Amino acid sequence: MKKLSLLLIICFATFFGYSQTTVHDLIISAQKKDSLNMFDEALKDLDKAIELSKHANDTALWLHSKVSMEKNDLKTAEHDIDEVIHHSSKYAEAYFIRGLIKTKTENFEGAVADFTK
Numbered sequence: 540m541k542k543l544s545l546l547l548i549i550c551f552a553t554f555f556g557y558s559q560t561t562v563h564d565l566i567i568s569a570q571k572k573d574s575l576n577m578f579d580e581a582l583k584d585l586d587k588a589i590e591l592s593k594h595a596n597d598t599a600l601w602l603h604s605k606v607s608m609e610k611n612d613l614k615t616a617e618h619d620i621d622e623v624i625h626h627s628s629k630y631a632e633a634y635f636i637r638g639l640i641k642t643k644t645e646n647f648e649g650a651v652a653d654f655t656k
Contacts, residue, residue: 562588578610
């Protein structure tokens with residue numbers, strides 16, 4: 540019985556440690572792909588990172604928004620950045636990204652409001 544309990548503890552620890560490392564690795568991979576303008580590949584990594592996170596991973600969502608904006612998918616970009624702001628309202632870079640999105644959609648009043656937060 541003790542061996543079974545120990546085996547279960549090791550399996551759970553390995554699984555949860557692996558998930559955290561995987562999310563981090565996927566985010567790093569996505570950042571590299573984004574810098575090489577490999578936007579579709581970066582978004583795939585970020586989708587996996589978000590899916591693996593037990594709760595919304597603000598870093599993955601922020602980067603997903605940025606890459607979506609670079610692809611001119613402004614609807615997705617705004618949705619993702621709104622989620623980041625919802626989870627972490629003091630994330631200054633999120634307001635900056637949302638301000639850029641609002642500028643691209645010609646919502647200049649909204650952009651000014653985000654840039655001044």
